Amino acid sequence: MGKVPESDCSIARSLGVLGERWTFLILREAFLGATKFAEFRDRLGALVEYGVMEREPYQEPGARQRSAYRVTPAGSELRVVLHALQQWGDKYLPRPEGPSALRRIRGTDLPVHVGYLDDQGHEVALTDVAVIPAGRSQG
Amino acid sequence: MGKVPESDCSIARSLGVLGERWTFLILREAFLGATKFAEFRDRLGALVEYGVMEREPYQEPGARQRSAYRVTPAGSELRVVLHALQQWGDKYLPRPEGPSALRRIRGTDLPVHVGYLDDQGHEVALTDVAVIPAGRSQG
Numbered sequence: 001m002g003k004v005p006e007s008d009c010s011i012a013r014s015l016g017v018l019g020e021r022w023t024f025l026i027l028r029e030a031f032l033g034a035t036k037f038a039e040f041r042d043r044l045g046a047l048v049e050y051g052v053m054e055r056e057p058y059q060e061p062g063a064r065q066r067s068a069y070r071v072t073p074a075g076s077e078l079r080v081v082l083h084a085l086q087q088w089g090d091k092y093l094p095r096p097e098g099p100s101a102l103r104r105i106r107g108t109d110l111p112v113h114v115g116y117l118d119d120q121g122h123e124v125a126l127t128d129v130a131v132i133p134a135g136r137s138q139g
Numbered sequence: 140m141g142k143v144p145e146s147d148c149s150i151a152r153s154l155g156v157l158g159e160r161w162t163f164l165i166l167r168e169a170f171l172g173a174t175k176f177a178e179f180r181d182r183l184g185a186l187v188e189y190g191v192m193e194r195e196p197y198q199e200p201g202a203r204q205r206s207a208y209r210v211t212p213a214g215s216e217l218r219v220v221l222h223a224l225q226q227w228g229d230k231y232l233p234r235p236e237g238p239s240a241l242r243r244i245r246g247t248d249l250p251v252h253v254g255y256l257d258d259q260g261h262e263v264a265l266t267d268v269a270v271i272p273a274g275r276s277q278g
Binding site for chain 2: 031050051074076077078079080081083084085088091092093098099100101102103104105106107108109110111112113114115116117118119121122123124126127128129130131132133134137138
């Protein structure tokens, strides 16, 4: 990974890597399967530096060697951030035509949402979530 | 709400409102209880326009009337986006001192994470989540 942005807040650090709109839109394209777009190159460099995407050489018959860009496991875990944004946009910035994409359990028509979970994998309501300074106890 | 940014993708629309790093950091402050910081004023205007925050007049004894800024219910639902970013930063951009803040079930020391859920409130693995174009069926 590249140099970690300075901040004691992990939200600020994440946004140091991810904070620009363009970054998210590149990632969305990558999740949808794009690997080769030359116009993504500059921004992609920053994502490679931070370990969110990686370069892999490829060569088509008769062409010179090029770089393909793939999402790393670290990058893959950003899907939940994108999907949380998607969910919020669908609810609070809707369009008359409805959403352009739907989250489903693979191979089914069952919907999936982003939310909070305890360690047993059960949903926790937003109103039951507390964020406390590290080192302090509530219990 | 303000003018909805143009895009058929709700991620892009959400980021049209939220895309700048500064926006998230304002929201973080608001979630932590900040209401009055004059230096937030310009950015706050955009968040008010989009319905993420709202103005409320207040007056301290002997002072002129000012605006307090509060997170709306729509804004409150952005917590899950911030917490997904926080979780990712804690894992992939860690600091030697560990995280500065912890997500807990209110009144307990039980940890909370952000993830995917089905309609019964049970966790869905990232690898089981599919995003499909609206109007198409997998089932």
